[in-house]
Amino acid sequence: MEKYQKLEKIGQGAYGSVYKARDTSTGQLVALKKNHLPISDQGSHLQPPNPTLLPPNTVQSFLFQICSGVAHCHSNGVLHRDLKPHNLLIDVEKGIIKIADLGLGRAFSVPLKNYTHEVVTLCYRAPEVLLGANYSTAVDMWSVGCIFAEMVRMKVLFLGDSEFRQLLIIFRLLGTPTEEVWPGVTSLPDWHAYPQWEPQDLAHAVPYLGADGVDLLSKMLIYNPADRISAKDAMNHPYFDTLDRNQF
Known part of the structure; x- marks a missing residue:
């Protein structure tokens, strides 16, 4: 200090x-x-957002560290539930990123309990939360996907000003979910008759991201929570093949 x-x-x-x-x-x-x-480390200061694009290797490194931290939380039975850029602490000199603010975090158990849906800042909130479904670790991975896209774009991927608008913005890009891609979605408590949109090419939303990165992002933004990639599996994705994983 x-x-x-x-x-x-x-x-x-x-x-x-x-x-x-x-x-x-x-x-x-x-x-x-x-x-x-x-918090478990010495902490660091939060840098103001950089208006220029982050180097691809920085995005890759930061994302791997975020996935590693989330995997650690999940392996110890903890949901973060409020992952967003403001809750990431960065040591710029060392290139180290830490997950902070576990204020909404809580232990989870099997079978899963019905947790509150007033979690996760709106722009990073998973569709199952927005639609009133029960949720688990997959909500954190949706948030990680939104953060990933934001690091690449340097702007928010899904910028809604209400829960309803948030869903519409998600649906316009990823397509309106159906029973085929997300069994049971039309029976969720807050499901309504939404406009029917076809999925767009996700690569257009992250034009500076290569094919492996787009593939990983698409797996983080899968509608069905049961099919969404886990933090542990994400760390083994080919997107990270050019990264020295042993340095973390």
Whole structure:
């Protein structure tokens, strides 16, 4: 903390506060997040969004680390339930990314219980949550997919201002789900008669992402939670074949 001059509080949440601060060595303005709950590492400052595109190898590295962290949570029976860019802490110099803010996280058990649906910031919320279904680890992987696309595009993939609008935006890109692709979807509590859209080419939404990356993203954004790729399986996807996995 001695490296930063705290200027003012700019945000307050249930589990943390955000402060505007200045790096005393460079003069750069940063956002510092103070967690009310302890975290396992020494923490780092949150960098403001970079308006330029992230290098592909940086996206690859960050995504692998996110998947690794999510896999660790899931293997220990914990859902994060609020994965979004603001809950990722980045050490720019070391290229290390950490998952923070487990305020909405909770242990899960088998059989699964009925958890609250007021989870996950809207832009990263899985369709099963939006439609009132029971959910499990797959909700975190939908969020990871949205973060992945955002790192590539440098803008939000599904930007809705209400739950209904959020679903429509998702459906316009991925197609309106049917019983064939997601058995039982039309019987979910919040299902309505939605416009029928055909799926678009996902590659057009992430034009700077190669074929392997698009394939991995498509597996993270599968409608049926039972078919959505797990964090552990995602780490073994060919998209990461050019990455030295042993460095993490």
